Amino acid sequence: MSVLKDTAQKALQTAISFVPDRWLPGAEPDPMRTKHGLIGAPVSRVDGPLKVEGKARFAAEVPYENMAYAALACSTISRGRIAALETAKAEAAPGVLLVMTYRNAPRMAPPPVMNSAPKAAGASDLPVMQDADIHWNGEPVALVLAETQEQADYAKSLIRVTYDLEPAITSFDVAKTRAHPPENILGEPSSIEFGDAEAALNGAAHRVDLMYRTPRYNHNAIELHAATVAWEGDKLTIHDATQMVNSTAWTVAQVFGLKEEQVRVLSPYVGGGFGGKCLWNHQILAAAASKLAGRPVRIALSREEVFRIVGGRTTTEQRVAIGAKPDGTLAALIHTGVAAMTTHNSCPEQFTFPARHLYAADTLKVAQDVADMDMVANTFMRAPGESIGTFALECAVDELAETMQLDPIELRRRIEPEKDPTTGHAFSSRNLIEAYRRGAEKFGWDKRDPTPRARRKGEWLIGMGCATATYPYYRMPGGAARIRLTREGRAIVSTAVHEMGMGTSTVQQQHVAARLGMSFDAVTFEYGDSTLPAGSMAGGSSQTASISATIIAATEALTKELLKLAGNDSPLAGLKPDQVEARNGGLCKRDEPDRFESYASILGRSQRQEVTCEASGPLPLEAQKYSMHSYGAQFCEMRVNMVTGETRVSRFLGSFDTGRILNSMTATSQFKGGIIMGLGLALTEETNFDARFGRIMNPSLAEYHVPVHMDVPRIDVIWNDIPDPHSPLGAHGIGEIGITGVGAAVANAVYNATGKRVRELPITLDKLL
Amino acid sequence: MNPFDYLQADNASNAVKLASAAAAGKYLGGGTNLVDLMRETVERPDTLVDVTDLSRRIEARPDGSVMIGAAVKNTALAADRTVRRNFPLLSRAILAGASGQIRNMATVGGNILQRTRCTYFYDEASRCNKRDPGRGCDAIDGFNRYHAILGASPSCVATHPSDMCVALAALDAIVHLEGPEGVRMLKLVDLHRLPGGRPDIETELRPHELITDVELPALSFAARSTYRKVRDRASYAFALVSVAAALDLGDDGNVKDVRVALGGVAHKPWRALKMEAALRGRAATEVNFRAAAEGELSDAAGLRDNAFNRTRQADDRCRPR
Amino acid sequence: MHCTINGNRTEMVIDPRTSLLDFLRDHLGLTGTKKGCNQGACGACTVLVDGERINACLAFAVQYQGRSITTVEGLSRGGALHPLQQAFIKHDGFQCGYCTPGQLCSAIAMANEIERGIPSFVTKNLSTETALLDHDELRERMSGNLCRCGAYNGIVEAISETFAKEPA
Numbered sequence A: 001m002s003v004l005k006d007t008a009q010k011a012l013q014t015a016i017s018f019v020p021d022r023w024l025p026g027a028e029p030d031p032m033r034t035k036h037g038l039i040g041a042p043v044s045r046v047d048g049p050l051k052v053e054g055k056a057r058f059a060a061e062v063p064y065e066n067m068a069y070a071a072l073a074c075s076t077i078s079r080g081r082i083a084a085l086e087t088a089k090a091e092a093a094p095g096v097l098l099v100m101t102y103r104n105a106p107r108m109a110p111p112p113v114m115n116s117a118p119k120a121a122g123a124s125d126l127p128v129m130q131d132a133d134i135h136w137n138g139e140p141v142a143l144v145l146a147e148t149q150e151q152a153d154y155a156k157s158l159i160r161v162t163y164d165l166e167p168a169i170t171s172f173d174v175a176k177t178r179a180h181p182p183e184n185i186l187g188e189p190s191s192i193e194f195g196d197a198e199a200a201l202n203g204a205a206h207r208v209d210l211m212y213r214t215p216r217y218n219h220n221a222i223e224l225h226a227a228t229v230a231w232e233g234d235k236l237t238i239h240d241a242t243q244m245v246n247s248t249a250w251t252v253a254q255v256f257g258l259k260e261e262q263v264r265v266l267s268p269y270v271g272g273g274f275g276g277k278c279l280w281n282h283q284i285l286a287a288a289a290s291k292l293a294g295r296p297v298r299i300a301l302s303r304e305e306v307f308r309i310v311g312g313r314t315t316t317e318q319r320v321a322i323g324a325k326p327d328g329t330l331a332a333l334i335h336t337g338v339a340a341m342t343t344h345n346s347c348p349e350q351f352t353f354p355a356r357h358l359y360a361a362d363t364l365k366v367a368q369d370v371a372d373m374d375m376v377a378n379t380f381m382r383a384p385g386e387s388i389g390t391f392a393l394e395c396a397v398d399e400l401a402e403t404m405q406l407d408p409i410e411l412r413r414r415i416e417p418e419k420d421p422t423t424g425h426a427f428s429s430r431n432l433i434e435a436y437r438r439g440a441e442k443f444g445w446d447k448r449d450p451t452p453r454a455r456r457k458g459e460w461l462i463g464m465g466c467a468t469a470t471y472p473y474y475r476m477p478g479g480a481a482r483i484r485l486t487r488e489g490r491a492i493v494s495t496a497v498h499e500m501g502m503g504t505s506t507v508q509q510q511h512v513a514a515r516l517g518m519s520f521d522a523v524t525f526e527y528g529d530s531t532l533p534a535g536s537m538a539g540g541s542s543q544t545a546s547i548s549a550t551i552i553a554a555t556e557a558l559t560k561e562l563l564k565l566a567g568n569d570s571p572l573a574g575l576k577p578d579q580v581e582a583r584n585g586g587l588c589k590r591d592e593p594d595r596f597e598s599y600a601s602i603l604g605r606s607q608r609q610e611v612t613c614e615a616s617g618p619l620p621l622e623a624q625k626y627s628m629h630s631y632g633a634q635f636c637e638m639r640v641n642m643v644t645g646e647t648r649v650s651r652f653l654g655s656f657d658t659g660r661i662l663n664s665m666t667a668t669s670q671f672k673g674g675i676i677m678g679l680g681l682a683l684t685e686e687t688n689f690d691a692r693f694g695r696i697m698n699p700s701l702a703e704y705h706v707p708v709h710m711d712v713p714r715i716d717v718i719w720n721d722i723p724d725p726h727s728p729l730g731a732h733g734i735g736e737i738g739i740t741g742v743g744a745a746v747a748n749a750v751y752n753a754t755g756k757r758v759r760e761l762p763i764t765l766d767k768l769l
Numbered sequence B: 001m002n003p004f005d006y007l008q009a010d011n012a013s014n015a016v017k018l019a020s021a022a023a024a025g026k027y028l029g030g031g032t033n034l035v036d037l038m039r040e041t042v043e044r045p046d047t048l049v050d051v052t053d054l055s056r057r058i059e060a061r062p063d064g065s066v067m068i069g070a071a072v073k074n075t076a077l078a079a080d081r082t083v084r085r086n087f088p089l090l091s092r093a094i095l096a097g098a099s100g101q102i103r104n105m106a107t108v109g110g111n112i113l114q115r116t117r118c119t120y121f122y123d124e125a126s127r128c129n130k131r132d133p134g135r136g137c138d139a140i141d142g143f144n145r146y147h148a149i150l151g152a153s154p155s156c157v158a159t160h161p162s163d164m165c166v167a168l169a170a171l172d173a174i175v176h177l178e179g180p181e182g183v184r185m186l187k188l189v190d191l192h193r194l195p196g197g198r199p200d201i202e203t204e205l206r207p208h209e210l211i212t213d214v215e216l217p218a219l220s221f222a223a224r225s226t227y228r229k230v231r232d233r234a235s236y237a238f239a240l241v242s243v244a245a246a247l248d249l250g251d252d253g254n255v256k257d258v259r260v261a262l263g264g265v266a267h268k269p270w271r272a273l274k275m276e277a278a279l280r281g282r283a284a285t286e287v288n289f290r291a292a293a294e295g296e297l298s299d300a301a302g303l304r305d306n307a308f309n310r311t312r313q314a315d316d317r318c319r320p321r
Numbered sequence C: 001m002h003c004t005i006n007g008n009r010t011e012m013v014i015d016p017r018t019s020l021l022d023f024l025r026d027h028l029g030l031t032g033t034k035k036g037c038n039q040g041a042c043g044a045c046t047v048l049v050d051g052e053r054i055n056a057c058l059a060f061a062v063q064y065q066g067r068s069i070t071t072v073e074g075l076s077r078g079g080a081l082h083p084l085q086q087a088f089i090k091h092d093g094f095q096c097g098y099c100t101p102g103q104l105c106s107a108i109a110m111a112n113e114i115e116r117g118i119p120s121f122v123t124k125n126l127s128t129e130t131a132l133l134d135h136d137e138l139r140e141r142m143s144g145n146l147c148r149c150g151a152y153n154g155i156v157e158a159i160s161e162t163f164a165k166e167p168a
């Protein structure tokens, strides 16, 4: 997302005058945005049959002749130098091909860190196994390559490493004392202030001033990070589990001093990403070992290694202070705080973003700092910032409503802004209050008793809470799509994007079919391969809008080309691209559908087997002109056991305002998936980072508690389905919004049930006793 | 994982012979704990003797007692009609543990001898007196939410993670053993040790002693019993604390007899004898239960993350519902 | 040494350390069965042994000589998807699809456990012979199968539609 911002902003300065202003004010909105039919329909997943048969092949499942298997040994200290490294026993163990350490690893450049260049994908820019320095507890210090995984795993247990320790900052409490503002936060200023918010707060009729704490979390996609790599001469192929094939190819090329084209990254299926399936050490190490051994290499991390080598969501401490006037409007809104980070990554966890755009206030102060720690680079995890930022903000709004004796939804009605509070831009599409209205009605919010502990059933206290969900609209620049239309009436659309279960391939197949006036089955969507036209990464909920824009551009090019090919003998003769539309496998004049020629006929007459067009999407200028965000209202009903403090979510409803919904079935799943991850964030999940050693102490799915079936009730999801006039298809990405607001909805419901405000996540039972 | 020899035993004596013949032989049940610990290099046997083909019989005897073969799968024991009817707390305890898949693999013998889930014990980088005697214990001042509040020592504060054993402790189960020196019996409550200065020695078993059977003595009021487990998510998580309880209530509303054992609180399944004594003959009221629980926990000591367990214990009224 | 996998007699020439999961995935190329933790903590590796569900990651393959193993690849019959597989597609019981093979195998064995009257932790009356397939029973019994994408609602709908006599 920041890549987007940076690039867009730079490009903006020079290019704004002559780029097509497709999505700018005055331009005609995408006509498809209101078309019904295939778009929006609950089409089941195109990869469904493959996945239920176990035939979708993931990164660790690609076979190669002569494959060697890798195992990693990782550091057990946070900072210092390797003093001694005994590898002889491992080297002598059965089946071992080599042991790679900093002493014999190929010389490699550090991976450019995300945001430092448009295609930089490095989770950090530390050198990978190039010297004796240790930067975090869990950093790989050796890689064993053997004939079998069992042999590699055993040999790695024979490696002995001793270290010279150096003082490390592994306590957030200590690091906090040296917190500082980051240069920027994804291209935005780290702090914004208008008016004197502190003074306004002090003078306000009603006020809350509260501290919130959120722990570390890990993505824990069920698929373990893995890569299968092979060199062919100076060409490298990586079968990866990644949300960024192009960026990975470019970045790995920088590491090995290759051209981008020399690295091919394939990732047709990803077993869940959530921000975690990016470029970490393991792909680079596997490629290096493969180079040394001259054999294809499989690296598959253990669950523990995923915790140690792949960063997660960082820990934060946040202050939210709100001052309200007697009429319920806001005199002051303050959201500040600090997040733990490292000096070598670029993810400051933008928890103050929601407060910048959500509510109207006379004065505003947002400011966030980072505290540098010696730890694995933290990274983007589903709604980085917004998920935990809305926890703090929306809990505070709930507390404020209570002090004012106002219904929390009514309070939100009163603080609804007319334009974006920080940028002053008009909202492209904002129907938050409508989402609340519809959600409240369906959930039965009117049955809530605002008095805590008012409802009880046996040992269980019952309460309801709500909170706002919000996530920005992003569209990535720089993507392209290629459409190949064949005389047999098939369209093959190719772009290097990703399918991690969001439904991308299904939705875009629907899109292309609708846009080309073809049947769903006549379209093939190719993705997940860096040799295809560059696609956007799967991040920032931006893929759908980004891909859609490139497909629109490619279709426009195709229409032009088809009209040219149709020539003067066609019923379409003389028509301009904007006079025609696609229908029934061909083109026709918009207002005269009988002037029609099928694609097959056009290609046949021009003696072409096929026609291929490739085009890039325009720069995402719409997001510069408008305040573009998605919204939602989350409703939760909780039961809390009075004796044990156990919590159970008994009902949950999400009501969303995210533009046009493109596939009601996969969208429902996306929203629910986000909500469920939000339940984990709220109630059960926490990465235990031992501040004494900087070591994660629960690197296992048995001790890191993601919600299981029994934790999850039936969840209701509804949406406004109001298209955004300024986005492709009228749609917004929806991968992340589902998790936002959930923490607060749960915490507010817990309060309503028990009368206890828990301001530190997760809300485990001990905090309720 | 280190290389090892895999052997199968078709009877108990043979198993003992095979295991004793190896330098570092171990029995293999369902493997659900041992395989994990071998991957973590906590366990490094050179020989595994598969004992899953030993007795899988559940024999309900006329006197009301039940003999359970050590190779009986957890699922089979929980589903057994006699156990469900006469010892529901045991069924419930087993069903509270792990997942359907794991209960299908796990054996009774293996469940009893599963080792602690202390995450420092699992971590090669941490100091742990159990894995590496004398090195220290990183859990005492670390993450110890799941650690002991009863019977712990300055050497080790780990807990025994089994749910099943809590029920067995309440039921006065007897463990039948066969070893190189012959057969003998031990009460389950005497099988596991408190950590003391040697947390690495977890049981009273002698080298290569094999669990052959577990015997449930008859206990008429065990039919009136239950198991309550409190954990960090609704299912598939180890106990923060659990209670197995059976109650014999007289017509006068007084407690004639009672059995209570606690899980998740100590290095062994904790038989709450003090609490039982305090309740016998008393009226079965909430006040009395609470007072008895307080009494049991009078010696409880909280650590950084688990002090809340004390309150919980006292509050959990252990009454069958 | 041999076992039967999806109806085919299969030789087992293996390192005793090889788990049943790695045997299936790496030795036989049956990669439908997934690895999500290798610790018994996620259920992605669930396979059926003589019809009963187990976690293949905690099983040494050598322990399963002579047994009959069914993996996700063996669920369809004569080229037609198993009704549960179809129901998963219909109810969107997955997103990334990584936990799916484990969910499927687990659910099939679970339905059989219910049929056999095996109780669960939420079964109210342990002395009844029959177990129900209601919402709580189903969720409790399936709790050994994690889905990080959060497809739980769809999974539960697919299972109850496929196996329930009365809707859960």
Ligand SMILES: Cc1cc2nc3c(=O)[nH]c(=O)nc-3n(C[C@H](O)[C@H](O)[C@H](O)COP(=O)(O)OP(=O)(O)OC[C@H]3O[C@@H](n4cnc5c(N)ncnc54)[C@H](O)[C@@H]3O)c2cc1C
Binding pocket: A702, B026, B027, B028, B029, B030, B031, B032, B033, B034, B035, B036, B051, B070, B071, B096, B097, B098, B099, B102, B105, B106, B107, B108, B109, B110, B111, B112, B113, B114, B161, B162, B163, B164, B209, B210, B211, B212, B236, B237, B238, B239, C039, C040, C041
């Ligand atoms: C993710 C996960 C969650 C779990 N959750 C729970 C839970 O909530 N509650 C709970 O109670 N348990 C839980 N468990 C633990 C599970 O119950 C045990 O792993 C299981 O009971 C062990 O049985 P097994 O037959 O697989 O033992 P194995 O792993 O085969 O063996 C365990 C030990 O017992 C020894 N052994 C086995 N049989 C005999 C015998 N007959 N005589 C002597 N020694 C023997 C072995 O040598 C080994 O040392 C969980 C496990 C996992 C992996």
Ligand code: SF4
Binding pocket: B116, B118, B119, B120, B121, B127, B128, B129, B130, B131, B136, B137, B138, B139, B140, B155, B156, B157, B158, B199
């Ligand atoms: S509590 Fe016991 S098992 Fe855990 S680290 Fe300390 S000594 Fe080891």
Ligand code: FES
Binding pocket: C034, C035, C036, C037, C038, C039, C040, C041, C042, C043, C044, C045, C046, C055, C056, C057, C058
């Ligand atoms: S891989 Fe076997 S349970 Fe997770």
Ligand code: FES
Binding pocket: A222, A271, A272, A501, C093, C094, C095, C096, C097, C098, C099, C100, C146, C147, C148, C149, C150, C151
């Ligand atoms: S579908 Fe992705 S983990 Fe279940």
